[in-house]
Amino acid sequence: MQNSVHLVGKKAGFFFLLPAIVLISVFLIFPAIWVLYIGMTNETLTGIHAANPEFVGLKNFLRIFNDKFFYNALRISLLFVFGSAIIGQAGLGMTLSLITYRKSAKFKSFVQSVAILAWIIPEVVVAYLWVAYLDKDFGTLNSLLNWLGFGKVNWFYDYPVLSIILFNTWRGTAFSMLLFSAALETIPPSYLEAADVMSTSTWRKFKDIILPNIKSYIFTDLILITLWTFNVFSPYLLTHGGPSFKTELLPIYIYRNAFRYFKIGYGSAISTVVLLINLALALIYLRLSRRSSK
Amino acid sequence: MFLLIGLLAVSLFGIKVTIIANAVKGGKNTQVVDWFESFLPQIEKDLGIDIELIQAGIKDEDFKARIVLDIKGGGGADIMWIDGFWVPEFVEAGYLRPIDDILANVPAWKYYYDSMKDMGSYKGTTYLVPAGTDVRMIYYNKELFKKAGLPVDWQPRSWEDILNAARTIKEKLPGVIPIQLNAGTEMGEATTMQGFFMVLLGAGGNLYDWDTGKWVIKSSALKDTLNFYKTIYVDEKLGDADLQVSPKAREKTFDLFRQEKIAMYIEGTWFYTSVLSPSNPSWGFPDRDERIGWAAMPGRGKAGDPEFVSISGGTGFAVNPNTKYPGLVAEVLKRILYLEPQISYFEMKPFVPPRSDLAELSWTVNRNSFIAETSKALVKYTTFRPGFPVYPEISFFAQLLTERVVTGQMDIDSAIEEFANSVIDVVGKKDVEELP
């Protein structure tokens, strides 16, 4: 296969790429770099630094590293990503894809639709759904638990992080499920049929046949959902970052600074830090995936 | 002079003056829209121009963001109906046009109380014409009081009186939250004004020392304030601490008050005239006037403490520096401030009048006994928030302070220490002081 020969020709290739280059440069790269720049000023949207922002270099970053609220947000974000993305979405997604593997199309379709429903309902709506679901006094979940004989749980107050983990798991599992499902389809059926004939245990089937074949998909999934989950903002609609900042994820912390207090210099600096964290995580994943595919 | 130029411009082009308010027909503050619609057409005819009311009807903080972005982008409505306490930070950012020249042509301006004029000004220049103000007090449910054996015409004279009433409620009416004193960051400015300040002022304290020009980061008044909070929320559980930090806390407290599960609630004029109003389907009491009483908020009760306290805020009309027709804006503003539209606004949404000609009208304003009584009783005690650009940030620290204490996250001394450090971070060591 000729790698460098551009089948459609260099000129056509260039024009094909042009719209993307223009759009991305203007509406993505340019604002993103602007944000990086603002992070080095003390610009605010009101007050004297709105009229006269000053370049302060790395001062904002120093403030961030001394800010208790930053570490709070970082800790909560890490917990959140670990719980809702890695264990939650990927785990549940894998479970669902395995359950529907090699089953009838109708069955698969039904199960997948249920998860997808949670994924596509608009954010605003989902927020109301979950506030109603987890409310202490009249939430659906508590009514159910009550009916089953358990007491009512004050979800948002006593288990704030767990609540948002449940929420985000519910919300995003569909993607991992679909990706893993497709990944499983790429395994030649003969492998598993052979295993069936040999009466291999389910666990060994998973470990020795399935897992090695879908490793790259697992990495792709993990990196995407880690990145997305790190930047997800919708839990704000449920808890406003509370109670008492206990669910203030990094994006919510950025929001509070940039939008509520209009400290866009500081907020942009935090954005930059988050970007760097995400970059680091991406590099770790890349390294791991390359190592394991050797 | 402006008028001449303005009229000249009008005769040449089709001129439009825009007004923006956080109101939308059929939604938030719908009466504001109705009010404007009732008299703006006449002004349009008089001046030969178009006046457009831009309706927002969104959350307050979103509205603020929107106005800021509008002005920053070089546009925005000519006349903006904004919250008074945004003035300092907006002025420093260059977002408001000084209006002393405009007000020179507004005859009604001379009737505005000095304190009101101050509220709309910053560093000696006026930027905002107050539309209305308010006072704050304790509301209590007379029925619940009756059931608990407390006097229906209740007027406490010290913090201890309040606590005793609360204790009685707790004992006699289990299941009813005795008192709601706003705390925590979730309720935002409502915590600082209706909660924190009302208590701090009662102990003779303040956030800002007007004499020295410094922010007070530690004082015994501050400590006593937090002790009061602690007594209510931690020691004797006369209030619900969880409630303060739950999402949508304010709406929840309104719900509970309506369900008669809260006996006393420290709030402002708007609470009575809008939230509890019989015409409000969500939280209104049909028999509000008989059922809900109000009492002035007393001071701490020690010698030298203020007898009663109140703090006021308000909204008003400000002018966009990007406006193309200051002369016309002056003319429009002048007419909005005529007595007649002010009276009709009052009848739709009663408020504490910021001007004497309105306040003295016996046949309307005084007919609203609630406004008349509360104004008479409390305007003389009321004060205002420190009008500085950094105030909103310091207000947040005060809210955080109460939050940490009522949730038990920190003991009072540590919380005050954190508060002091945060304030120093923002204003610098020079501008703070500690008082005995």
Add this chain to the structure above:
Amino acid sequence: MKHIRRKLTFLEISRYIVLIPIIAFFLAPIFWIIVTPFSIRPSLAITLGKPTLSNFYRVFQNKIALLAFRNSLLISGGTVILVTVVALFSSYVLSRKKFKGRDLLLYVLILFSSVVTGVAAMVPLFMLNLKMGLIDSQLGVILTMSGGLLPTSIFILKDFIDSISITYEEAALVDGSTPLQVMFRIFLPLSSRGVIVIAMLTFVNSWSNFLIPFILLRSNTQYPISVAIYSFFTEVGVPDIGMISAYSLLYTLPVIIVYLIVEKKFGFSFYGGLKA
């Protein structure tokens, strides 16, 4: 024989034991949106009673609510078309012409898109659109959203295209087709699965997006549903649950319809071939 059958049954049972709670987990919260829009006393609690259409009636009477629907369709439709077309052309090139650092470049772009969809980019995006005269226009919203959604779409589509054998294009070019003809006659049908995926992803993202329309649009009449829904307060500024829930249901339906159509036609097993 018997041995295998028993094992199968155990596996089957355990499948359902695990599956049923999971299904319940997914369906339970949705209950509220099914019940509340039809409720006479709509609130955050689920109150079952006689169903009523009064909430919907109020939504349809609200001019802004209806206009917002049109705006949402315009914005989402525009974004989907723009992103899909641009992504198709660019992923093709990026897939066929592999260069060193391609993947890293895409990762970096995706990272940037996470910055740009956050609140911190609010001012730059606003000023950018302002300077281009795009404030209060749907076009500005479409372009801005597309910029943010392109990298992910290109990233996903590129993998699909990698798996399409190059012989198809070789054959077509031998036959004398122009590049554009190759794209549309050969390529588009072959990569339809991937195109559907990114179209759907883009639609869902743009339908929900609140921040960008909020920052860039000014008039009530221009707002899409994601913003308009926040303005349904009662006069004291408390959310009008009846209207919001009814409106939310209507807001959700197009997405569900799109999904069902796609599901029926293509059966949602995407990611035909994927390389990390």
